[in-house]
Amino acid sequence: MAGYDSQAIEAKWQRIWQEQHAFDAVNGDTSRPKYYLLEMLPYPSGTLHMGHMRNYTIGDAVARYKRMCGYNVLHPIGWDAFGLPAENAAIKRGIPPREWTNANIEQMKAVCRRFGFSYDWRREISTCEPEYYRWNQWFFLRMLERGLAYRKQSRVNWCPECKTVLANEQVIDGFCWQHENTPVESKEIEQWFLRITQYADALLDGIAELAGGWPDRVLVMQQNWIGKSRGARVRFAISGMTTSPIEVFTTRVDTVYGVSAVLLSASHAALPELLAGIPGSSGMEKQVKAMQSRSVKAADVATAEKEGFFTGRFALNPFSGERVPIWVANFVLAEYGTGAVMCVPAHDQRDFEFAKKYNLPVKVVIQPLHGGPLRADRMSEASTEYGRLVDSGQYTDLTSEQAIEKMAGDAAEGGFGKGETTYRLKDWGISRQRYWGTPIPVIYCKNDGIIGVPDNQLPVRLPEGAKLTGQGQSPLANVPEFVNTICPKCGGAAERETDTMDTFMDSSWYFYRYTDPHNDQAPFSKANAAYWFPIDQYIGGVEHAILHLIYSRFFCKVMNDMRLVDHREPVKRLFSQGMVLKDGVKMSKSKGNLVGAIEMADKYGCDTGRLYTLFAAPPEKDLEWSEQGIEGAARFLNRVYRLIEKHAGSVRGIAVDWNARIAFGDASAKEKLLIRKTHQTLKRVTNDFEGRWHFNTSIALVMELVNEIHAQEPLDQGVSPAILKQVLGITALMLYPMTPHIAEELWEMLGNPRTISQEKWPAYREDLTREEQIEVIIQINGRLRGKILVDEDLAEDETKEQAQGDARIAALIAGKKIVKVVVVPKKLVNIVLQ
RNA sequence: GCGGAAGUGGCGGAAUUGGCAGACGCGCCAGCCUUAGGAGCUGGUGGCCGAAAGGCCGUAGGGGUUCGAGUCCCUUCUUCCGCACCA
Numbered sequence: 001m002a003g004y005d006s007q008a009i010e011a012k013w014q015r016i017w018q019e020q021h022a023f024d025a026v027n028g029d030t031s032r033p034k035y036y037l038l039e040m041l042p043y044p045s046g047t048l049h050m051g052h053m054r055n056y057t058i059g060d061a062v063a064r065y066k067r068m069c070g071y072n073v074l075h076p077i078g079w080d081a082f083g084l085p086a087e088n089a090a091i092k093r094g095i096p097p098r099e100w101t102n103a104n105i106e107q108m109k110a111v112c113r114r115f116g117f118s119y120d121w122r123r124e125i126s127t128c129e130p131e132y133y134r135w136n137q138w139f140f141l142r143m144l145e146r147g148l149a150y151r152k153q154s155r156v157n158w159c160p161e162c163k164t165v166l167a168n169e170q171v172i173d174g175f176c177w178q179h180e181n182t183p184v185e186s187k188e189i190e191q192w193f194l195r196i197t198q199y200a201d202a203l204l205d206g207i208a209e210l211a212g213g214w215p216d217r218v219l220v221m222q223q224n225w226i227g228k229s230r231g232a233r234v235r236f237a238i239s240g241m242t243t244s245p246i247e248v249f250t251t252r253v254d255t256v257y258g259v260s261a262v263l264l265s266a267s268h269a270a271l272p273e274l275l276a277g278i279p280g281s282s283g284m285e286k287q288v289k290a291m292q293s294r295s296v297k298a299a300d301v302a303t304a305e306k307e308g309f310f311t312g313r314f315a316l317n318p319f320s321g322e323r324v325p326i327w328v329a330n331f332v333l334a335e336y337g338t339g340a341v342m343c344v345p346a347h348d349q350r351d352f353e354f355a356k357k358y359n360l361p362v363k364v365v366i367q368p369l370h371g372g373p374l375r376a377d378r379m380s381e382a383s384t385e386y387g388r389l390v391d392s393g394q395y396t397d398l399t400s401e402q403a404i405e406k407m408a409g410d411a412a413e414g415g416f417g418k419g420e421t422t423y424r425l426k427d428w429g430i431s432r433q434r435y436w437g438t439p440i441p442v443i444y445c446k447n448d449g450i451i452g453v454p455d456n457q458l459p460v461r462l463p464e465g466a467k468l469t470g471q472g473q474s475p476l477a478n479v480p481e482f483v484n485t486i487c488p489k490c491g492g493a494a495e496r497e498t499d500t501m502d503t504f505m506d507s508s509w510y511f512y513r514y515t516d517p518h519n520d521q522a523p524f525s526k527a528n529a530a531y532w533f534p535i536d537q538y539i540g541g542v543e544h545a546i547l548h549l550i551y552s553r554f555f556c557k558v559m560n561d562m563r564l565v566d567h568r569e570p571v572k573r574l575f576s577q578g579m580v581l582k583d584g585v586k587m588s589k590s591k592g593n594l595v596g597a598i599e600m601a602d603k604y605g606c607d608t609g610r611l612y613t614l615f616a617a618p619p620e621k622d623l624e625w626s627e628q629g630i631e632g633a634a635r636f637l638n639r640v641y642r643l644i645e646k647h648a649g650s651v652r653g654i655a656v657d658w659n660a661r662i663a664f665g666d667a668s669a670k671e672k673l674l675i676r677k678t679h680q681t682l683k684r685v686t687n688d689f690e691g692r693w694h695f696n697t698s699i700a701l702v703m704e705l706v707n708e709i710h711a712q713e714p715l716d717q718g719v720s721p722a723i724l725k726q727v728l729g730i731t732a733l734m735l736y737p738m739t740p741h742i743a744e745e746l747w748e749m750l751g752n753p754r755t756i757s758q759e760k761w762p763a764y765r766e767d768l769t770r771e772e773q774i775e776v777i778i779q780i781n782g783r784l785r786g787k788i789l790v791d792e793d794l795a796e797d798e799t800k801e802q803a804q805g806d807a808r809i810a811a812l813i814a815g816k817k818i819v820k821v822v823v824v825p826k827k828l829v830n831i832v833l834q
Numbered sequence: 835g836c837g838g839a840a841g842u843g844g845c846g847g848a849a850u851u852g853g854c855a856g857a858c859g860c861g862c863c864a865g866c867c868u869u870a871g872g873a874g875c876u877g878g879u880g881g882c883c884g885a886a887a888g889g890c891c892g893u894a895g896g897g898g899u900u901c902g903a904g905u906c907c908c909u910u911c912u913u914c915c916g917c918a919c920c921a
Contacts, residue, residue, distance in 0.1 A: 003873090040921095042921090043920085043921045045921085080921070083920075083921065084919085084920060084921085085920080085921085156919070157919075165919075166919080167919040167920065168917095168918085168919055168920075169919075169920040169921095170919085170920090171919095217838055217839065218838090220837085220838070221837065221838055221916075224836085224837050224838080225837080225916095225917085225918085227837095296918095296919090297917085297918095297919095298835095298836085298917045298918070299835085299836095299916095299917060301835090302835040302836065302917085303835060304835095331835085349835090350835075424836095425918090426918070428918080429918080429919075431919090432919065433919090434919090502919070503920095503921070504918095504921085507921085542838085542839085542915070542916085543915070543916065543921085544916095544921085545838080545915090545916070546837090546838095546916065546917080546918080547916090547917095547918065547921095548921085550918095579914090579915080581914095615846090615847095615858085615859070616846055616847080616859085616860095617846065617847070618847085621840085621847090622840085622914080622915095623846085624845085624846060626845075626846065626860070628845090628846095628859095628860050628861070629845090629846065629859070629860055631860080631872090632858095632859050632860055633859085635859095635873095636859080638873095638874095639874095642874090687850085691850075692850070694848095694850090696846090696847070696848085696858085696859095697847095697848070697849095697857085697858080699858080699859090700847090700848075700857065700858035700859075701857090701858080703858055703859075704857080704858070707858095775854090777853080777854050779853080779854085779901085779902075781901075781902085782853090782900095782901060782902040783902095784854055787854080819901085820901060821901090822853095822901050822902075824853060827853060827854095828853055828854080828902090830853080830901055830902065831901090832901045832902090
């Protein structure tokens with residue numbers, strides 16, 4: 001497409017900004033307010049696609065706006081460089097993970113530079129470098145000292161064919177991704193965990209602090225994820241056995257008289273003992289094994305057909321004394337509550353379905369407060385509402401709320417239970433049986449047991465050249481020079497931990513490193529973190545609403561306890577941007593629908609790409625990519641370029657005092673119109689930057705302004721060059737955060753000596769935005785019937801009078817009875833007729 | 835299954851507080867300009883009726899509140915995202 005020379009202009013201004021060090025953030029500068037603006041660090045998958053570009057374009061627009069507003073802006077970038085795809089590439093193509101990763105980083109960096117994002121490149125980090133990951137190890141050791149890191153048995157996906165642990169991503173509908181006929185099993189192994197549950201309440205409390213700055217939906221999701229619930233433990237003795245009773249956890253102890261069975265998870269500790277001596281128990285053990293060895297993916301578990309079997313044992317309901325069967329059920333989670341639940345079919349949907357399948361009785365014990373009485377024989381689904389208790393012994397007629405309290409108290413008194421608070425949140429398993437991650441800095445010694453690697457031996461370096469096959473145990477276990485070491489305590493032979501860390505460790509604190517990226521004494525200096533934190537604005541995809549953003553908050557709280565930082569929340573404001581879709585689905589490598597950023601920049605120029613991504617949808621919503629839409633963006637930039645190019649010559653030499661007061665009094669009608677439109681646009685664009693970030697409407701407004709300027713041609717008649725220069729100059733300034741290269745070029749063409757990067761954001765003037773008369777709409781019975789122009793300060797009853805006096809309105813209401821007239825000043829008159 | 839969102843023209847979207855539905859852009863139609871057009875300029879463009887003036891209908895479906903509802907309430911449906919080892 002013919003038009004302005006985007007390639008030359010973009011290269012030129014990128015060079016000039018670099019020479020000016022325009023985007024360098026200054027540590028500890030107290031002469032101006034600081035602003036820490038952060039976009040989520042990318043995984044270097046190879047191509048930077050439009051999803052990334054959208055994230056960075058939004059951030060860059062805000063960074064440039066904030067600099068113009070006088071802030072010392074920290075706007076860094078780095079690479080989340082460890083992870084599974086690098087390892088897969090190594091297995092598939094024989095390229096070492098480091099080589100693959102670094103090549104991708106170089107490629108993506110080039111794209112970032114090509115798009116002119118205003119990063120402080122001096123602070124770039126890459127998490128796979130020992131200078132970075134040694135501090136992952138350091139944090140792990142601090143947590144180990146504090147009892148926050150510990151080992152326990154836990155289930156992982158296991159492919160019997162590869163003989164290796166599978167990530168959830170590698171489990172496709174319960175089958176191995178490499179062997180589509182091999183069902184995935186699960187296997188229990190010993191792994192490292194971080195005690196995030198110890199911070200469950202702190203994480204919940206922090207949510208109040210974040211309200212207003214974070215999207216509500218993210219806070220709600222986090223709250224539900226932590227899932228604090230008040231409930232009760234109730235112990236059911238086992239009929240005919242002296243072994244310890246089965247403890248169930250329930251949030252609905254008020255339904256305990258409706259229990260039809262006790263359900264155990266297949267991994268329940270008491271199960272082997274219960275089954276011992278029961279006829280047919282060997283068949284049951286097989287079923288238990290089958291239930292245990294299935295994909296551990298939550299979605300797989302939750303959507304699986306409900307299955308179970310009767311153990312042959314019975315339990316005694318401590319409230320009613322009733323004997324109920326003990327079953328094993330596949331939908332009971334071993335990790336949540338006590339791994340056992342009471343089955344109340346009438347008042348829990350899962351129990352209802354289970355009871356229908358296996359013919360367990362349905363007993364109604366709660367009658368809802370509204371609607372007709374429930375009858376067990378007519379129910380087609382469970383009734384989970386609170387209500388009033390029936391058939392519940394001494395508790396009958398209490399409300400659910402009353403019963404929950406009283407029953408928990410009575411259970412405690414009777415020694416068969418107690419009220420309890422539980423969380424859905426689980427401890428964070430960080431062990432990965434993989435190569436391309438941070439080695440867990442632990443040594444196992446026969447004499448001294450589990451020992452953290454001493455700080456002065458950090459980093460524990462990841463050995464280069466480990467053999468990667470995608471089969472068998474952790475790759476590091478096959479590197480003897482890594483495994484075999486010396487015990488730091490006794491000096492005897494010892495072995496290193498061969499698992500690596502979850503990459504979420506890397507991304508849980510990386511934003512502190514940006515404040516002090518080259519520190520080799522500590523992860524960061526306290527002073528630098530204190531100056532820059534909390535992050536003023538974090539921008540990223542909503543897919544990170546839970547995991548990354550909870551882990552980061554957890555890290556911050558631990559760091560606060562360690563007195564590394566004084567704040568308890570790392571991120572003041574969060575913005576969740578929408579995804580980029582192509583043909584209705586998420587743009588991703590696996591779907592093969594990527595639009596390459598470089599190709600787009602070569603064809604249209606990066607400013608066009610930036611403009612389009614901001615214009616096509618508000619940033620929090622999903623964006624549907626359209627090739628035609630981008631041509632529209634290119635067209636607009638060309639139009640602005642031609643417009644300013646045409647008039648630059650006549651205004652270039654004019655000196656403009658940007659703060660001078662313009663008097664409407666001596667202005668021509670054309671000038672008034674242009675000045676008013678300019679300041680109206682500036683006001684609304686400023687408000688968009690300060691508020692909702694709806695850059696799509698900001699751009700629409702600038703488009704309208706440009707259309708209006710164009711409509712006022714010839715501009716050398718009736719418009720003074722000084723005013724024209726102001727109007728065109730403000731247009732360029734407004735475009736700068738979104739399309740910085742062309743904006744700088746236009747600004748220079750207009751004869752301004754300094755770059756926009758050195759300029760201030762122009763302040764709109766309220767008095768210049770006002771219209772002389774305002775339009776009031778007239779409705780009859782709520783339907784639009786006319787419009788009148790009135791003075792702004794017209795009184796309410798006069799507005800009413802003028803409206804009724806309008807010829808067309810008068811004709812419409814003649815002879816009808818007016819019931820009421822609603823007047824909204826400066827907006828509308830609604831005449832209600834009978 | 836649990837948790838979180840979203841449904842407005844042919845398309846992306848606009849309508850910050852309950853007050854002109856469809857700004858702006860894409861596409862399409864007509865005209866101008868041009869050697870040419872995948873360039874530029876001008877005008878039109880939700881549906882139905884009408885020559886026009888104008889009227890009626892219209893924001894996923896159904897119900898409600900209100901002088902007035904895309905916006906608030908109830909309900910149904912559909913789509914998308916997350917679910918702890920993808921990052």
